[in-house]
Amino acid sequence: MTERRRQILLAAWDIAAESGLGAVTLHEVARRVGIRQPSLYAHVPSKAGLYDAMFAHAYGELLAEIDRLPPRGTAREQLVRLSRTILDYAVASPPRQQLLFQRTIPGFEPSAESYALAQRLIDRCVSLLSALGAGSPAHVDVYTAVVAGLGAQQIANEPGGDRWTRHLEPLLDLFLTGFHPVGEDRAD
Numbered sequence: 001m002t003e004r005r006r007q008i009l010l011a012a013w014d015i016a017a018e019s020g021l022g023a024v025t026l027h028e029v030a031r032r033v034g035i036r037q038p039s040l041y042a043h044v045p046s047k048a049g050l051y052d053a054m055f056a057h058a059y060g061e062l063l064a065e066i067d068r069l070p071p072r073g074t075a076r077e078q079l080v081r082l083s084r085t086i087l088d089y090a091v092a093s094p095p096r097q098q099l100l101f102q103r104t105i106p107g108f109e110p111s112a113e114s115y116a117l118a119q120r121l122i123d124r125c126v127s128l129l130s131a132l133g134a135g136s137p138a139h140v141d142v143y144t145a146v147v148a149g150l151g152a153q154q155i156a157n158e159p160g161g162d163r164w165t166r167h168l169e170p171l172l173d174l175f176l177t178g179f180h181p182v183g184e185d186r187a188d
Helices: 003-019 026-033 047-067 075-091 094-101 112-131 137-157 165-178
Strands: none
Touching: 003 026, 003 047, 003 094, 026 047, 047 075, 047 094, 047 112, 075 094, 075 112, 075 137, 075 165, 094 137, 112 137, 137 165
16 A cells, blocks of 8 residues: 555544544535545545445455454354454444445445455455354354444443443353354254
């Protein structure tokens, strides 16, 4: 990533942190990095392209954090560490949580290249869930709802606290032992 592109992304994230994702404009990003708006198009093709770059940037950071996790312990212990990393990363920045895990920007769809980063995260989760006997599509859906839901509740109701995020591990245990998807054969 070029230094200018990094400056553009940091400016966009700063705007989002100050005023929300919807407040990110090409004009304001260009102003903050000290260039004219037409010059910004050499780095991002459009506002949707800027959101896409932000999406890829955030997933790249999250994946880098996950790659630093030690691959030790049981699959359950690894899933808890992975889930905690995802949750902590999400709640540390409400705009980031919204861009990565909600559809807050009308009409925004990440590019295939950017979405591939999100898919790498899902694949990592599926691998651990499968090792625990919970890798079906329904299990993955509920797992993502639990982790993303805790993040959304934390941000909406107690930013900076842990009222919801502290329940991650017991909810993962409940999910892993008690959730049997409707219409799927039970293996017990």
